[in-house]
Amino acid sequence: MARTRVKICGITRSEDALNAVTAGCDAIGLVFYPPSPRHVSLEQAREIVSSLPPYVSVVGLFVNPDAEFVTKAVDYVGLTCLQFHGDESPEFCNQFETSWYKAIRVQASTNLYDCVKDYQEASALLLDTYKAGVPGGTGETFNWSLIPDDLTKPIILAGGLEPSNVASAIEQVRPYAVDVSGGVEAEKAIKSNEKMIAFVNEVLK
Numbered sequence: 001m002a003r004t005r006v007k008i009c010g011i012t013r014s015e016d017a018l019n020a021v022t023a024g025c026d027a028i029g030l031v032f033y034p035p036s037p038r039h040v041s042l043e044q045a046r047e048i049v050s051s052l053p054p055y056v057s058v059v060g061l062f063v064n065p066d067a068e069f070v071t072k073a074v075d076y077v078g079l080t081c082l083q084f085h086g087d088e089s090p091e092f093c094n095q096f097e098t099s100w101y102k103a104i105r106v107q108a109s110t111n112l113y114d115c116v117k118d119y120q121e122a123s124a125l126l127l128d129t130y131k132a133g134v135p136g137g138t139g140e141t142f143n144w145s146l147i148p149d150d151l152t153k154p155i156i157l158a159g160g161l162e163p164s165n166v167a168s169a170i171e172q173v174r175p176y177a178v179d180v181s182g183g184v185e186a187e188k189a190i191k192s193n194e195k196m197i198a199f200v201n202e203v204l205k
């Protein structure tokens, strides 16, 4: 069985990006959502990406963006994948030539089979915690038993993951990948090298 991939999201500094890659992550995430404390400008993002070694995926995170902005970010920054974390429709997500996936904020009433059907062109579904009024990055887990084990899309598990719970999350959900932001921070928007190493080690053990 393939190993679980790791994305570390909300990178705001080149040194954090390099530490994340050295720790063993497969992808970094850059937040293009101005209200987030982890928001980066296109210039900051381009500088971070220019410091990366080869073979690292660069995911742009958007919340209800303008299509023109997404296209500009792909070209200017060199994004390899798009994460839509708002209320974007399948039609909106599909208009880009870049690989994309959709974040679903899961609550008891969420029908994940319908989400798979609705977003059939997505390369994966990212499952995050539902919290009213907050699009993501809540630092809170959700009830993983709400995830059926026969979904026909790769699942990226997110929401409140940290070194102490990621191994049990993987054991229970068997996701394609895990995604972490707040759980490996030293302070808001600043990553902890120790926590990133601990997180990846827990995934790989």
Ligand SMILES: O=C(O)c1ccccc1N[C@@H]1O[C@H](COP(=O)(O)O)[C@@H](O)[C@H]1O
Binding pocket: 009, 010, 029, 031, 033, 036, 037, 038, 061, 063, 085, 126, 128, 135, 136, 137, 138, 139, 140, 158, 159, 160, 161, 179, 180, 181, 182, 183
């Ligand atoms: O990180 C943010 O500020 C953010 C803002 C808006 C939407 C999503 C955001 N982050 C993503 O949320 C999940 C879970 O994060 P956490 O590990 O619970 O902090 C993850 O995909 C983040 O990239």
